[in-house]
Amino acid sequence: MTATAQTPRRTATPDRTVTFRIKRCDGPGKPSYWQDFRVKVPKNSNVISCLQQIAAEPVTAGGERVTPVVWDSGCLEEVCGACTMVINGKVRQSCSCLIDDYAPADGDVITLEPMSKFPVVRDLWVDRSRLFHNLARIKAWVPIDGTYDLGAGPKETPASQATHYVLSTCMSCGCCLEACPQFNLEEDRDQWDSSFIGAHAISQARLFNAHPTGSELKPDRLDVLMGEGGVNDCGNAQNCVQVCPKHIPLTESIASIGRQVTLHAISKFFRG
Amino acid sequence: MRLVTVAPALPANFYWNRTVTQAETSAPNAGFMARHYFLLRRLHSLSGIVPIGLFLINHLLTNSSAAWGILASRESEHSGSWAMRGFEYFWKEVRWINTQVPNLILIEVALWGAIAFHSILGFYYAATGSVNTDRYAYQGNWRYRLQRISGYLGILFIFYHVATLRWGWTFLVPGGTQWSQDFAASTLAMVLRGGSSGITFAGLAVSLAYFLGVTLLVFHFANGLWTAAITWGITISANSQRRFGYACFGLGAAMMLMGWISIFTFLVADPAKVREVETRLGSPRAVAVQAGDK
Numbered sequence: 001m002t003a004t005a006q007t008p009r010r011t012a013t014p015d016r017t018v019t020f021r022i023k024r025c026d027g028p029g030k031p032s033y034w035q036d037f038r039v040k041v042p043k044n045s046n047v048i049s050c051l052q053q054i055a056a057e058p059v060t061a062g063g064e065r066v067t068p069v070v071w072d073s074g075c076l077e078e079v080c081g082a083c084t085m086v087i088n089g090k091v092r093q094s095c096s097c098l099i100d101d102y103a104p105a106d107g108d109v110i111t112l113e114p115m116s117k118f119p120v121v122r123d124l125w126v127d128r129s130r131l132f133h134n135l136a137r138i139k140a141w142v143p144i145d146g147t148y149d150l151g152a153g154p155k156e157t158p159a160s161q162a163t164h165y166v167l168s169t170c171m172s173c174g175c176c177l178e179a180c181p182q183f184n185l186e187e188d189r190d191q192w193d194s195s196f197i198g199a200h201a202i203s204q205a206r207l208f209n210a211h212p213t214g215s216e217l218k219p220d221r222l223d224v225l226m227g228e229g230g231v232n233d234c235g236n237a238q239n240c241v242q243v244c245p246k247h248i249p250l251t252e253s254i255a256s257i258g259r260q261v262t263l264h265a266i267s268k269f270f271r272g
Numbered sequence: 273m274r275l276v277t278v279a280p281a282l283p284a285n286f287y288w289n290r291t292v293t294q295a296e297t298s299a300p301n302a303g304f305m306a307r308h309y310f311l312l313r314r315l316h317s318l319s320g321i322v323p324i325g326l327f328l329i330n331h332l333l334t335n336s337s338a339a340w341g342i343l344a345s346r347e348s349e350h351s352g353s354w355a356m357r358g359f360e361y362f363w364k365e366v367r368w369i370n371t372q373v374p375n376l377i378l379i380e381v382a383l384w385g386a387i388a389f390h391s392i393l394g395f396y397y398a399a400t401g402s403v404n405t406d407r408y409a410y411q412g413n414w415r416y417r418l419q420r421i422s423g424y425l426g427i428l429f430i431f432y433h434v435a436t437l438r439w440g441w442t443f444l445v446p447g448g449t450q451w452s453q454d455f456a457a458s459t460l461a462m463v464l465r466g467g468s469s470g471i472t473f474a475g476l477a478v479s480l481a482y483f484l485g486v487t488l489l490v491f492h493f494a495n496g497l498w499t500a501a502i503t504w505g506i507t508i509s510a511n512s513q514r515r516f517g518y519a520c521f522g523l524g525a526a527m528m529l530m531g532w533i534s535i536f537t538f539l540v541a542d543p544a545k546v547r548e549v550e551t552r553l554g555s556p557r558a559v560a561v562q563a564g565d566k
Contacts (some may be wrong), residue, residue, distance in 0.1 A: 179407075179408050181403060181417075182400060182401050184400075184402050196400070226310040227306075227309050228309045230309075230310075232310065233400065235401055235416050235499075236416065236502055237412050237417075238410070238412035238416075239404070239410060239412065239413050241510075242412075251502070251510065255513070256508050258505035259506070259508060262504050262505050265314075
C-alpha cells in the first residue's frame, strides 16, 4: 500500500545520526520557523522516541539551546490519532513511523511539520477541535440516553458486522482531512458548519446510519450531509483513502452517503 | 484520603457545548446558494452530462464525419474523388442540422445557458478547493486538479469557438474567415489553416488551441462522468468505481480520437477543392435532391 512496503527494506546503519528538520511555532498566530536537531538514533527508534531525546537535550544543529519541541501523543500504538503530523511531506502517525525505514543512512534528514489543516497550538501540536465538531454535526452516536431500560437492541448479522467493523476503527486522527484538497484550514468557528465536513465524518455517518439503533438519527444526519459543507463538497480526489492509516474504505463511504442523500432528497421532495 | 481530580475549565464554546440544530443548518436568512445547496450541486452535476456532455458527443460525431464519412457515404456525383466524400457527408450533416432541426436557435440558447450555469457554479465550487499534488501526487489527485484546470481553460476555448464560428467574431480568426453553413467544410478548413492558401503559423496556433481545447473538454467530461457516478451514489464499491473508470476512459479515448481526427482532417484539406464540391452540392438541383432524400 505504502511506498515503504513496496520497496525492499534497506538495512539501517547502526549508531547513526539523523537530522530532524522541524517546523516550529511558538504559539497560535505566531510565525513558523525551521530548526534542525541532530539525534543519535538507537535501533528501532520511532519519531516520538527521537522527539523525547530532543526534549531531553534541546540543542539545535547550530549548537543553540532552545525551548523543547512540543508534540501531542497518546497511545503510541497507532490507535488514538493524537500524534498525527506531516513527516517528509506526508501525513501519518509519528509513533508508528520507524526511523530505520525513513532514515536508514547516517546523515539522513527527516522533516516534521504540524498538520496544516488545523490551527497550531505549539510546534507539532495542533488543535483538532473542528474534527470532533464535525462528528457532532452528523450526530456520530447511537441514541440510547433515556429514562428507562430500552431492553436488548436489534440483532446485527455477522455479514453487516464484518462490513461495518472496519468503519468503526476510525481513530479521528485527521490524516484524511490533511490530505484532502477540499478540507482547508478554517480558524473561524462560525464557518465550521458551512465548510466541508470531511471524509471521517461522512464515513461515521455511514457507520451509524447502518447501525440498527443508530439509524434513528439517519434523517438528521442526511439533512446535514446534503447541505452546505456536506457530502456534495467532496471533490473526488480520493486522497483520503490513500493516506488512511486504518485502510478504511472512505471513498466507498462517500459514495454510499451520496446514494443515501440522493434517495433522502427524492423522499423529501415527495413527502417532506 | 480523598482523591480530588482537578480538571481545567473548558472554554464556553468548546465543541461539545455546541449542538447543531435543524434550524441552524437551514436558517431562513441563509443565502440563495445555501438554501438550495443540494439542488444546485446536483443540477451542476447533471447539466455537465445532460445536455452538455450529450451535445459534445454529438458535436464530435458530426465533425469527425469529415473523416469517417468516407466509409459511410454512398457513391456521389458531387464529390468526384473518394477523399472529398467525407467532406460531402460532413456538409450534408451540417446542412441537415441548420435546415431541418426545429427551433435550432432555442436549442442553442438552452445549451449556452446550460454551459453558463455549469461554468459559473463550477468557478464558485472550485474556489472552495486547494492544490496539493506536490505532496500527494496520486493519480486521483491529479485528475481532481486537471478537472478544475480543464474547466477554466475549457470555458475560454468554448467562448472563443462559439464567438468566432457561430457569432461571427472574425477579428479573432487569422485570415478573417467567416464560417458559413453553405461552405461548412471549406470555411472550417480555412479557420484551422489560417486562410485559403497554405497553412500559416497563426492557423497552426488556432489548430493547436482546438487540439488542446477539445482534449481538455473531453477529459473534463469523461472524468466528470466518473465522479458524477460517485456523487449520485451509483458506483459505491471501489471495484465498481474502477470498472466504471475503465468505461469512462474508453468513452473519453474514443471522443478524443474523434476530436483529433476532425482537426487533422480539416487541417490537411485543400479549401479550394472542398469549395468546388460544396458549390456543386449547394446548387439548386443538388439541394432539391437532398431535401427529397431526407
